[in-house]
Amino acid sequence: MSKAVKEKRVKAVPIWMGVLVFLLAFGAGVASKFAIQPGWAKEYSLAWSDELGTRLIDLPYGDGEANKFDLYLPKDGGKGSYGLVVYLHAGGFTAGDKSGDVKMLSWLCKKGYVAAGINYTLFAELEGGATNGASVLTQSEEIRDAIPKVIEAAEKEGYHIDSMAISGGSAGHALAMIYAYRDAGQSPVPVKMTFGAVGPSCFHREDWDNYGFDRETEESYQGAAGIFSAMLGEMLSVEEIKDGSYLEKMKPISAAGWITTDAPPTVVAYGTYDRVQPFKASLRLKAALEENGVDYRYFELPHSGHGLQNDHALYRQWMETVEEYLDKYMPVK
């Protein structure tokens, strides 16, 4: 390359300017990914405001430190009866808080439902390898015991509850499904529907390939025994994993195993590439809903993982369907 051409290029765009523009635009690209929400998403994600109604925080439902719920009461409190929508928080059964779902709960409240976010005792490891005794099983029992208290609290505020829906995200979705399919018979009011996303619904180890539990190795068996034991709150042996007898023990927390023809209508969404919970387990959930003739909608987001983050159009369809099912099975009076 001749000197003259080189000089001409340098004159066209100085390197420092090109680098600066690149860095600024790269940063803007990163920021835009977090900051810009699709317009439709704002409809389902509202900041809480007193104009929406009344919010009661940290009402107790049990003796545990985490046994608290928030109640969102819609503004127009003079109706004869209301539907209750419970939304359970995500966090892998070990983290999270009901305060993380304010926007979802506010949307439900704005629609005219009494909405509730319920905390549950999170699994924690103590010093020396012991745990605090919490498991998916104890968490599901806490939710089961909380529902009558939530309804009682709403009634006390003058909001008569005649039906409910239960929902959640990830771990919260798993707990919501357990309540809807296992415990709905004990609910003080009929459970009209359930919705949620990316909640693990069963524990066939061959489905859990995202953790390598599908492999026929000692390490895989031990891994499955370790995680499934922690989730169940009861020790499972490697032998039980190998011979498949662990599945019966896991049944109390396997939502899909409780689906019958009486199961409430269901709307769920899963990401094909989920690395946190097994996508394949959701196919068993879908099959169980299908076999039992449940009115359900199953959304597979084919480019997404646990955050359903890469398929906004399908995510929108899922939320619109949730709204459609709420309107159909629990219309606001």
Add this chain to the structure above:
Amino acid sequence: MTLTQKRLLILLVIAVVAFVLGRLAVRAFMNLLLGGTLFGGDFL
């Protein structure tokens, strides 16, 4: 095309490419944590 026009055009191309790469980088990072494909679905 004047030198200023040329300069603006080149900077614009750099900015667009960098903006796209910035969004792709976030998508790649989120996919690493949660799972997902780098392309397809939403535009970036």
